[in-house]
Amino acid sequence: MSEPAVKGASASELKSGSRLERLLGEGHFVVTAEVGPPKSSSSKGIKDNATLLKDCVDAINLTDNQTAIVRLSSIAAAVHVMSVGAEPIIQITCRDRNRIAIQSDLLGAYSLGIRNVLCLSGDHQVFGNHPEAKNVFDLDSLQLVRAVRDLRNGKFVNGEKCRFNPKMFVGAAANPFADPFEFRALRLAKKVTAGADFIQTQAVYDLDRFRAWMDAVRELGLHEKVKILAGVVPVKSVAALRYVSTVPGMRVPQELIERMAGAADQETEGIKICAETVAVLREIQGVAGVHIMAIAWEKTVPEIVRQAGLLPRPVPEAAV
Amino acid sequence: MIVAEQKPLEEIYGFLNGARKVLIVGCKECVTVCQAGGEKEVGLLAAALSMKRRIEGGPPLEAVEMTVQRQCDPEYVQPLSGPAADCDMVISTACGVGVQFVAEHLKDKWVFPALNTRFGGGSVEQGIWEERCGFCGDCVLHLTGGICPIARCSKSLLNGPCGGSHDGKCEVSDDIPCGWQLIYDRLKALGRLDLLTEVQPPKSWRTARDGGPRKVVREDLKL
Amino acid sequence: MTAEFEPKIVAFCCYYCAYSAADLAGTMRLQYPPNVRLVEMPCSGKIDPRVLLAAFEAGADGVYVAGCLEGDCHFLKGNLRARKRVARMKVLLDEIGLGGERLEMFNLPSSGGPRFAEIAEEMTERIRRLGPSPLRPPAGDKGSEPR
Secondary structure (H helix, E strand, C coil): CCCCCCCCCCHHHCCCCCHHHHHHHCCCCEEEEEECCCCCCCCHHHHHHHHHHCCCCCEEEECCCHHHCCCCCHHHHHHHHHHCCCCEEEEEECCCCCHHHHHHHHHHHHHCCCCEEEEECCCCHHHCCCCCCCCCCCCCHHHHHHHHHHHHCCECCCCCECCCCCCCEEEEEECCCCCCHHHHHHHHHHHHHHCCCEEEEEECCCHHHHHHHHHHHHHCCHHHHCEEEEEECCCCCHHHHHHHHHCCCCCCCHHHHHHHHCCCCHHHHHHHHHHHHHHHHHHCCCEEEEEECCCCCHHHHHHHHHHCCCCCCCCCCCCC | CEEEEECCHHHHHHHHCCCCEEEEEEECCHHHHCCCCCHHHHHHHHHHHHHHHHHCCCCCCEEEEEEECCCCCHHHHHHHHHHHCCCCEEEECCCHHHHHHHHHHCCCCCEEECEEEEEEEEEEECCEEEEEECCCCCCCHHHCCCCCHHHHCCCCCCCCCCCCCECCEECCEEEEECHHHHHHHHHHHCCCHHHHCCCCCCCCHHHCHHHCCCCCCCCCCCC | CCCCCCCCEEEEEEHHHHHHHHHHHHHCCCCCCCCEEEEEECCHHHCCHHHHHHHHHCCCCEEEEEECCCCCCCCCCHHHHHHHHHHHHHHHHHHHCCCHHHEEEEECCCCCHHHHHHHHHHHHHHHHHHCCCCCCCCCCCCCCCCC
């Protein structure tokens, strides 16, 4: 079954019809942000954040038991986000659900109006608050991407037809900073083969390293097959920045640390650095958007987007 | 081989629960190699239990020691009936398989496990054993240059690695090499990175433990 | 209080160093406590942990293994194996309730006559302070047979 192209797609060629897909297809530099659901059944925080973000980002990711800590489910959080008029991107990890539960969740999510899904392996449960749990990993993230795509084409994982099938815009994650370089480019290519429509990367602090990764990505022509959203995280303090530099796989340039250390107001500087990073990323060929992960600091996102010159957010052309 | 470790002495001693005569059965195969339940370990355990009993002031413990070729075969387990007859209980220092075969044979005796069976693996160096096989029932080692993605990847990915792989290590622990880094390096050395370009489809876990307790029947061998 | 407690100590000595040192101590007419009974071994690495436990079961109050200085073992690594085994048995003796302090590993050169005497003295005093082993047979009893 041939895949309609995302680039320059006309309404009839859209895969999911989501706002994210349409804006990307129209060539806009998109902005997404992330909200972490609470460790409770309260929807207030989600709704408040979604209300805050809906006019400065194009879609909002709802994490799925991130770091293996039990939180309000991504799909339920997405429903709360839609209730205030914003567009969600649900996240699904392979850690907690088998193929039966995942496909069931996709059917349900689509029926609720959800149109974007990010597919992840998932942090191992040892990191979370229930480390004794059995892990699932029935599918891995690539098989999950493919499963979402196949469902979009009307087929379950077992080959059975699905009528009134979920047509999702499917994303995957990429880490330009871990591992031998060659391995990461190969992995991205595989995600494209599996059917990823968009990619969200880990936070970029080291622009040189990111540029080098984008060079390799462009060389393989991947930037034309998948929309790459570069990740950014605003940091509040030099201590936070120093901590980030100790996290495996993260690279933080020394100049950045020095800049934060010398700042009069570190929070303001952190926002400024983030906005500057966004502006630079916008100029790199092949970067289709930015993904702002300001968990527990969502209030800074409107300011970051404003400083980066990305307001107001565009409205997609005539609806499907 | 099956790799196991002895339970803490306190726990095994707790199984005794006042027993006066116990049969301690060892195994000469896997658990001898990993020095957890062979003849030597049986001797140490027997001595340790009876010494502890004496020190704690309880009735003397008579520990009968026997080590059989292996406990996962009825022919080697059958001769235990005699020695077990007048014992209050039995402690097996074999892997979980052995304990069960002994328990099944000595139906009217409590058979306790002295070991915690850990995994299927081998020796990497004197005193260190590592897990290698996921017992998935559908081996894919021919696709990964001889490195098992089920057992050696913490997430059993078939299209690894995940984003948590860093400097060749697994995100779970720096002691665990990233299984997919190993696979990548091996396939690169063998000139077969092409094997990594295809998206491996979802695994059928039916042949793994997920499908239920497993059985192999060889009609050609049955008499 | 009855007669002062005299520790019964068994020392497993390697032929090449420890036992030679013991011989030398004798030749030098050095005094050391008679509490120590020596058992000669070809190498300290020959020591089987079961024998260490057996010594305690039979009524020893203290046990030690004496081998060559590390790096000088006649069989290269025998004394390293012995060290590891003794360390493991000390932990087991704690778990049994007898106390790992009653077991020790020592290293000395074959020329260490005085050192041999010193070790014997040191261990005897340590055990004297710890008191008789709870597994000691009552007075008059010759003790149980080793397994």
